[in-house]
Amino acid sequence: MEDSRQEQLRDWVRQILQDPELELRQVAGDASFRRYFRVHGADRTWIAMDAPPENEPLQTFLAVNAHLQKADVHVPDIQVENEADGFLLLEDLGDTQYLQSLDEESADSLYGDALDALLHIQTLPQGPLPPYDAKQLRLELDRFTDWYLGRHLGWELSREDQLMIETVWQLLINCALEQPCVAVHRDYHSRNLMVTEPNPGIIDHQDAMWGPVTYDLVSLLRDCYIAWPDERVRGWAEQYRQRAIQQGILDEGVDSERFIKWFDWMGVQRHLKAVGIFARLCHRDDKPSFLDDVPRVLRYVQDVCAKYPPLQPLADLVARLPEP
Secondary structure (H helix, E strand, C coil): CCCHHHHHHHHHHHHHCCCCCCCCCEEECCCCCEEEEEEEEEEEEEEEEEECCCCCCHHHHHHHHHHHHHHEEECCCCEEEECCEEEEEEEEECCCCCHHHHCCHHHHHHHHHHHHHHHHHCCCCCCCCCCCCHHHHHHHHHHHHHHHHHCCCCCCCHHHHHHHHHHHHHHHHHHHHHHEEEEEECCCCCCCCCCCCCCEEEECCCCCCCEEEHHHHHHCCCCCCCCCCCCHHHHHHHHHHHHHCCCCCCCCCCHHHHHHHHHHCCCCCEEEEHHHHHHHHCCCCCCCCCCCHHHHHHHHHHHHHHHHHHHHHHHHHHHCCCCC
């Protein structure tokens, strides 16, 4: 059943494309207030975006999309924009996500394309991207304690646990801030990479910031939605490190040991944030399906923290939590 905004968007699309018979078919949304609809014309398709201005103003999306296009990566081409109403008509990048296409045989090729695109993005100047600073990193970590431990599990932290979390949070923040800063997509994973030509198509980029060099890499290789053996992940990460040094994104002094620590610890920050967001999506936005991925993400946290003595207390805390 259409709502008033969908009707308004449909009428706008019909007027823009000069076809009174066009219909909108909703396609998979994301973890926001935005909605996407496929529009079928006589010989091509488009994607119509509905972004309610009070919740998802388009200025940031438009600015980031234009900035990423300067890196010569495949983001959707904007056909027509209606910023006042929160509507866009976009190039259709298709239905085939990386998540549906990744397997043992395709992974090297698909991740190779994704790493190529990532390195292009990381050559960009800061431009319109806000800094991914200590305040933002802390805000994201606190989503784990506020939304997952507190709201979802009803878990009350002891004084000892509170002090431990303060210490670990600061260690993770310090590690992130010591890394070189680059353009960061912030959700560079298998649901936001589409199998296209040229490959990959990159979507859901409006939250991009200027921050730690390993953030998007760990989003890609320790994906919340698909897991790979650690040996393979580290192999891809090392390939990236060598290429990033060649392209001047990383200094030659960043050896494998230092880089993998950055990568691992950045992943802990991101995965704690993700668990908090999944709980928030369930309880605030009535999207409980995201909780299905919590066990995989918490395993990442436990496995990584167990390798680093300063983070071991966090692994112990996660091990004590009720089963998701």
